Amino acid sequence: MYGQKTRWGQELPHAKPGDDYPIKVHISGIHYRKEYIGSGQTADVIYADAVMNGKKLELRGQIEP
DSSP states (O other): OOOOOOOTTOOOOOOOTTSOOOOOEEEEEEEEEEEEEETTEEEEEEEEEEEETTEEEEEEEEOOO
């Protein structure tokens, strides 16, 4: 998961057409788990509890070996 920190009191940059539009994300917790992926194999998975644009989400990403 990639992110860039915005400092308190710092306004988000104004996006122009063709640019990526910034959103506010707050990560409140990270969890590492092993998940069964089939054929007797497991994968390391990372979950992040987040609030994005005022909505609670759980982000999921696979950890590369």
